C-alpha cells in the first residue's frame with residue numbers, strides 16, 4: 001500500500017517525529033477503543049525553555065496482531081498528514097521494543113455523542129443546547145470534512161461518536177478524532193466481524209451498503225446523519241428500526257424525520273445530504289454555505305422577534 005511507504009520514508013527522514021519514550025508519562029486511561037487504549041498523558045519538556053504538554057497517548061494493546069499494528073500506524077500516518085483546526089492533531093509517535101504510542105492532541109471534553117446525550121433534558125429528552133450552539137458544532141465538523149474533501153481523503157466513518165470536544169465549557173471546539181476506518185479496504189471486517197450494535201449502516205449511503213462504494217459524497221451523506229444526531233441530542237438514527245430494516249427503509253426512499261427542535265433550513269440541508277444519488281448531494285463547501293445562511297437567518301429572525309416584541313413563528 002503506497003501509504004505505508006510514505007510513512008516509513010517520513011519516519012526515516014524525520015517528518016513524523018519519533019519521541020523518546022523517556023519524555024512520555026502516561027496517567028489514567030480515558031478510553032478503550034477497538035484500536036487500542038487511550039491514556040491521559042504528558043509530553044515532558046526537553047529543555048528548560050519548553051513546557052510540558054498535556055497529550056492523549058493512544059497505544060495498541062500488547063500482543064496485537066501484525067495487521068492491526070500496520071493499521072494502527074496507518075492511523076498515525078493519516079492524522080500526522082493533516083493540519084486543520086477541526087481535525088485532532090497528531091504530535092508524532094514513540095516506538096520502543098514494547099510497542100508504539102501515537103501522541104495526540106488532548107481533547108478534554110470527550111466524544112460528541114456522549115456530550116449530546118449528557119446535554120439532554122432528562123424528562124423532555126430534548127436538548128438543552130441553544131440552536132446557535134448546535135449550528136456551531138455542525139459548522140466545526142463541516143469545516144474539518146471540507147478540508148478532507150479538498151485533500152481527496154474519504155473518511156468513511158463520519159459520525160458523532162468519532163468526534164471529540166476540546167472541552168465542555170463555552171468556547172468549546174469539536175474536531176474529527178478517529179480515522180480508524182479510513183484504511184482503503186472495501187468493507188471493514190471490523191464492523192461486520194464485531195457485529196457491534198453501532199453498525200455504521202445507519203450512517204451509510206445507499207451506494208455504500210449496496211456496492212461498498214465510499215466517496216466524499218458518502219461522507220456528505222454520513223455528515224447529514226451527524227447533523228441529525230446534533231439536533232436530536234444524540235439519539236441513534238432511525239430509532240425503532242433494526243439495522244436490516246434501515247437498509248430497506250433507506251433504499252426505498254425513506255429518510256429520517258426532522259428532529260423536534262430544528263430550523264427548517266437545517267432539516268433541508270440534511271435532506272440535500274441524503275439525495276439518493278451521490279451527484280445530487282452537496283459538496284461540503286455548499287453544506288457550509290447552507291448552514292451559515294441558516295445561522296444568519298435564524299439569528300436575524302430571533303433577534304427580529306425580540307425587537308418587534310411580536311409573536312412570530314420561527315422559520
Ligand SMILES: CN1CCN(c2ccc(C(=O)Nc3n[nH]c4c3C=[N+](C(=O)[C@H](O)c3ccccc3)C4)cc2)CC1
Pocket residue numbers: 030031033038056058088104105106107108109110111161162163164177178
Ligand atoms: C465526564 N467526562 C467523561 C468523559 N471524559 C473524557 C472522555 C474521553 C476523552 C478522550 O478520549 N480524549 C481524547 N483526546 N485525544 C484523543 C482522545 C481520544 N482519541 C482517540 O483517538 C480515540 O480513538 C477516540 C477518537 C474519537 C472519539 C472517541 C475516541 C484521541 C477525554 C475526556 C471527559 C469528562
